[in-house]
Amino acid sequence: MDANGAENVIEVTDLWRRYGPDDKRGFAAVRGVTFSVPQGEIFALLGTNGAGKTSTVELLEGLARPTGGSIRLFGAHDPFTDRKHTRPRTGVMLQHGGFATDLTVDETVRMWASVTTDPRPVAEATEMVGLGHRGDVTVKSLSGGEKRRLDLAMATLGRPDLLFLDEPTTGMDPEGRHDTWRIIERLNDDGATIVLTTHYLEEAEGLADHLAIMHQGEIAASGTVPEIVAAHPSTLGFRLPPGLGTDDLPSAGDLRATVTAGKDGLMELSTDDLQHTTTEVLLWARHKGIDLKELDASSASLEEAFLRVARTATRGTE
Numbered sequence: 668m669d670a671n672g673a674e675n676v677i678e679v680t681d682l683w684r685r686y687g688p689d690d691k692r693g694f695a696a697v698r699g700v701t702f703s704v705p706q707g708e709i710f711a712l713l714g715t716n717g718a719g720k721t722s723t724v725e726l727l728e729g730l731a732r733p734t735g736g737s738i739r740l741f742g743a744h745d746p747f748t749d750r751k752h753t754r755p756r757t758g759v760m761l762q763h764g765g766f767a768t769d770l771t772v773d774e775t776v777r778m779w780a781s782v783t784t785d786p787r788p789v790a791e792a793t794e795m796v797g798l799g800h801r802g803d804v805t806v807k808s809l810s811g812g813e814k815r816r817l818d819l820a821m822a823t824l825g826r827p828d829l830l831f832l833d834e835p836t837t838g839m840d841p842e843g844r845h846d847t848w849r850i851i852e853r854l855n856d857d858g859a860t861i862v863l864t865t866h867y868l869e870e871a872e873g874l875a876d877h878l879a880i881m882h883q884g885e886i887a888a889s890g891t892v893p894e895i896v897a898a899h900p901s902t903l904g905f906r907l908p909p910g911l912g913t914d915d916l917p918s919a920g921d922l923r924a925t926v927t928a929g930k931d932g933l934m935e936l937s938t939d940d941l942q943h944t945t946t947e948v949l950l951w952a953r954h955k956g957i958d959l960k961e962l963d964a965s966s967a968s969l970e971e972a973f974l975r976v977a978r979t980a981t982r983g984t985e
């Protein structure tokens with residue numbers, strides 16, 4: 668259960684995945700990760716290249732046995748040892764679908780439907796992803812974005828309770844991405860719990876209830892977007908008139924900010940109290956009769972939070 672009493676569809680505790688020998692000679696791609704996803708949520712897993720997202724999601728999908736820790740899906744089931752319980756309730760959209768390219772879209776969906784319990788009708792599945800008019804086209808003739816739509820149709824064919832989407836909009840044009848986001852929202856409205864891995868921060872920001880940023884095998888930050896962003900400082904930028912510099916500003920202590928001077932009087936103030944810092948700077952400027960150019964106050968964004976995580980210390984040795 669989560670704090671609001673919803674059932675956790677996913678519970679991951681101290682999860683490890685090591686490639687190679689199961690000792691210090693092996694490479695630990697996932698290092699003690701813990702998180703849970705309540706029923707009906709969209710959870711986004713973000714991270715730098717090689718952060719361990721795919722390694723984690725493959726464990727959730729039951730494709731490999733963890734080196735350590737535990738995963739429970741739907742309350743009680745281990746996705747690796749209890750696959751017969753978890754697989755029928757799970758939909759997976761991998762990064763590369765791997766369909767027979769000589770089959771048409773409809774043939775592909777029909778073939779998949781024949782091995783799926785209670786599948787959606789073929790027409791509904793293809794309509795839902797905007798491929799209704801492409802049923803007679805061979806898979807090899809589809810564009811990259813259309814192939815991703817077909818991947819999504821397949822992943823959702825069995826009306827899964829839990830859906831894993833691995834970079835679902837990679838290769839799509841902006842319209843395709845927006846269409847896909849609407850489809851994901853509709854699936855979630857219909858009750859599916861969704862785990863999304865993506866490199867598009869705006870995709871995570873727009874869709875996810877909660878997100879986790881992985882870095883070097885660990886979860887470096889997690890929470891809602893406002894929670895993650897709140898942990899990072901805001902910035903106030905402006906350009907001082909010629910002849911003025913950092914020494915002319917109020918003290919860093921009075922400003923409650925760290926001041927960084929750039930070229931030609933450009934100032935960047937990093938602060939956890941943007942209102943205070945901005946007020947102090949504006950009062951100072953008015954008192955001195957100084958005209959500040961290029962004034963820009965901005966709260967931290969998810970992108971800044973992400974970049975800070977990515978720039979943190981490199982992995983230590985075990």
Ligand SMILES: Nc1ncnc2c1ncn2[C@@H]1O[C@H](COP(=O)(O)OP(=O)(O)OP(=O)(O)O)[C@@H](O)[C@H]1O
Binds near residue numbers: 722
């Ligand atoms: N089969 C394997 N054998 C050895 N190392 C592996 C194997 N698969 C992945 N790795 C390593 O594990 C680390 C995590 O890889 P993973 O694919 O999980 O990262 P990711 O976060 O999904 O990255 P990306 O965003 O680039 O897809 C990487 O350093 C990768 O090289």
